Amino acid sequence: MKRTSGALGIAVVGLGVGQHHLDALAALAALYEVRAVCDLDEGRLAATARRLGTKAMALRHLDDVLADPSVDIVALCTPPHLHLAQIRQVLAAGKHVVCEKPLVGSLDELAQLRLALAQGEAQVFPVFQSRFGEGLRQLKHLQACGFARHALVATIETHWRRGAEYYATAWRGRWATERGGVCLTQAIHAHDMLTHVLGPVHTVSAQLATRVNDIEVEDCLAAALRMADGSLASLSATLGATSNRSRLRFLFADLSVESASANPYRPAQGPWRFEAATPAIEAQLHEALAALPPAREGFERLFELIHASLRNGSPPPVTLDEAEAALSLVTAIYASAAADGAPIALPLPATDPARTDWRPAGGGFAKSLA
Known part of the structure; x- marks a missing residue:
């Protein structure tokens, strides 16, 4: 498993609502290091990379994000119909997932997600920051x-x-x-x-x-x-x-x-x-x-509690049962x-x-x- 103490390497995939994730992560620099940002929109990707400076790689494909061993956790801020397949892909790479709402597109998809989680040790953290x-x-x-x-x-x-x-x-x-x-x-x-x-x-x-x-x-x-x-x-x-x-x-x-x-x-x-x-x-x-x-409030509190959950085993901020x-x-x-x-x-x-x-x-x- 990836390290679960100190700062965690994180990648943000999808730079629409992902900007809010990045704002929160900037306030939690002792807990997270943004290793990569990813988006298919080259203009949005370039603008985000400029905002972050040299701290993070700018990538266009999830495969490239998952190939980076310094990434411990991936925040998926992509369109809803992509969530289940992308969550599975991240879990298969042995990395944790933070996924925007809706977590998946049906209750049966959630059951499939639970099966995927049972295959490894990586965790999924649903997003309900509000x-x-x-x-x-x-x-x-x-x-x-x-x-x-x-x-x-x-x-x-x-x-x-x-x-x-x-x-x-x-x-x-x-x-x-x-x-x-x-x-x-x-x-x-x-x-x-x-x-x-x-x-x-x-x-x-x-x-x-x-x-x-x-x-x-x-x-x-x-x-x-x-x-x-x-x-x-x-x-x-x-x-x-x-x-x-x-x-x-x-x-x-x-x-x-x-x-x-x-x-x-x-x-x-x-x-x-x-x-x-x-x-x-x-x-x-x-x-x-x-x-x-x-x-803290909002995304900052969400990510703070995710870090605590991975570091010391405290309860996740939002459980899969709550997402269900x-x-x-x-x-x-x-x-x-x-x-x-x-x-x-x-x-x-x-x-x-x-x-x-x-x-x-x-x-x-x-x-x-x-």
């Missing part, structure tokens, strides 16, 4: 302290704006390459935060539509969920908002919690609003939160919408065809453009 924010960390801390245990309802909103310029990138907006729309690409982060707080989903009833852009995949979503603990949640997402906003609101028997971040892409960061049911609970909340030490929970919810949303909102229970049966392919049989959902 859950690492001060506000959400405070809520999780309060739950660990005994608060926010009896959930009532939650509302999760992902209201962003994406137009023709965004979808000019060839792989976006297509089932074969993006694998889904707002449900899979944009709202998956907020939905991950929902299950991170409330636990597993029991049933899903959803409706999807394409009302903003002339694309194959959906860009509007509404869903009602019953969680395994009996609480209820509503999901709302669109790519046709006039501005980008995200909001998470959780109501428990003892307190109400609402995200208040002005950054739509980092709703988990502070400040969050915590409203206690009584003055006594309010005082206890303040005392509990005062004991919480500061921590996110993909299961995606699958159930698509299955319910394809059945005109019929409730779908989780976990899905092993023989359910949606586990192999969540794409709608008709090629898309109701389309009605302005």
Whole structure:
């Protein structure tokens, strides 16, 4: 196995969202050394190489990245339809993987990934960096302290704006390459935060539509969920908002919690609003939160925890089971919408065809453009 103490050699493949990975890695120079960057776009590759100086090789092919013995871990920031094959390729080379969402394109693909992992010692780290924010960390801390245990309802909103310029990138907006729309690409982060707080989903009833852009995949979503603990949640997402906003609101028997971040892409960061049911609970909340030490957020925290996991065996920041929970919810949303909102229970049966392919049989959902 590669070294698991000191700085790890890392390569970033795909220099779109990969730029955010590089920014985080620059802040963690004691933990990671960027050995290579890789992209098929020569202009983007050259610009990134200039930004990094002489610290990293600029390569155009994954094979060249994997041939470098100084690379311990590869961050895959490539289009979704490439993920499974590329993860397998990296694992076969004996290197660890950090993979952007969606980790893979179906639950069956995730099962195949688990089999590939069993063949060696390298690990896969799914990316859900948005859950690492001060506000959400405070809520999780309060739950660990005994608060926010009896959930009532939650509302999760992902209201962003994406137009023709965004979808000019060839792989976006297509089932074969993006694998889904707002449900899979944009709202998956907020939905991950929902299950991170409330636990597993029991049933899903959803409706999807394409009302903003002339694309194959959906860009509007509404869903009602019953969680395994009996609480209820509503999901709302669109790519046709006039501005980008995200909001998470959780109501428990003892307190109400609402995200208040002005950054739509980092709703988990502070400040969050915590409203206690009584003055006594309010005082206890303040005392509990005062004991919480500061921590990094976003990609920096994700990569910091990945390094700690590889170095000393601490739990990974996001587990494969958590990635499976996110993909299961995606699958159930698509299955319910394809059945005109019929409730779908989780976990899905092993023989359910949606586990192999969540794409709608008709090629898309109701389309009605302005």
